[in-house]
Amino acid sequence: MKAAVIVFPGSNCDRDMAVAFEQAGFDVEMVWHKDTSLPTGIDMVGVPGGFSFGDYLRCGAIAANAPIVKDVKAFADMGGYVLGVCNGFQVLTETGLLPGALLRNAELKYICRTIGLKVEGESVFTDSYSKGEEIALPIAHHDGNYHADDTTLDMLEAEGRVAFRYTNNPNGSARDIAGILSGNRRVLGMMPHPERASEAAHGNEDGARLFANLTSQLVNA
Numbered sequence: 642m643k644a645a646v647i648v649f650p651g652s653n654c655d656r657d658m659a660v661a662f663e664q665a666g667f668d669v670e671m672v673w674h675k676d677t678s679l680p681t682g683i684d685m686v687g688v689p690g691g692f693s694f695g696d697y698l699r700c701g702a703i704a705a706n707a708p709i710v711k712d713v714k715a716f717a718d719m720g721g722y723v724l725g726v727c728n729g730f731q732v733l734t735e736t737g738l739l740p741g742a743l744l745r746n747a748e749l750k751y752i753c754r755t756i757g758l759k760v761e762g763e764s765v766f767t768d769s770y771s772k773g774e775e776i777a778l779p780i781a782h783h784d785g786n787y788h789a790d791d792t793t794l795d796m797l798e799a800e801g802r803v804a805f806r807y808t809n810n811p812n813g814s815a816r817d818i819a820g821i822l823s824g825n826r827r828v829l830g831m832m833p834h835p836e837r838a839s840e841a842a843h844g845n846e847d848g849a850r851l852f853a854n855l856t857s858q859l860v861n862a
């Protein structure tokens with residue numbers, strides 16, 4: 642199994658994401674945003690957290706137009722698996738791979754702490770948790786307030802595409818949404834950071850479970 646992790650100027654969770662993939666059994670290749678094609682034979686693309694292009698314009702908006710993203714979109718359109726965390730989620734909404742947008746947090750403050758989440762949607766990313774299970778993951782963002790119109794929110798809920806919901810909404814996100822899936826359930830965007838809770842030294846291994854069964858599930862997918 643091979644994963645590519647995209648690196649933008651300002652990414653700061655790229656190494657952490659790579660390590661989490663490696664611990665789950667992936668070979669990882671870091672891919673610079675100016676590259677125009679993904680490495681051959683990859684099974685998964687990771688779009689990491691951070692402050693790509695200094696969060697100028699809107700978080701993720703400039704990164705969404707980086708050369709490599711065209712191929713990430715093509716990969717997803719062909720049914721490829723993509724995981725976007727925090728700034729990666731922002732990039733995925735800016736590309737249109739996921740619906741909605743991440744707005745400034747309701748209290749206009751950067752929030753950095755561990756929060757509670759309820760696991761919902763079924764996917765290779767969430768199947769290692771039981772449905773409705775409560776887990777804890779760190780968040781670290783100023784633009785994590787998920788927004789979409791009511792029709793889109795109703796559709797996400799009706800199709801079981803809400804992957805994670807906050808148990809105690811920290812940022813004003815519509816319907817407590819912390820992460821969503823694409824229509825084919827192969828693209829996940831989430832504001833909380835599973836890679837920052839993926840080994841004993843982190844003091845929390847709830848995120849490791851997202852990565853842990855990915856390799857075996859992708860083989861059987």
Ligand SMILES: NC(=O)CC[C@H](N)C(=O)O
Binds near residue numbers: 696782785
């Ligand atoms: N940790 C991150 O990825 C930060 C995301 C984004 N730049 C924000 O602050 O909202």
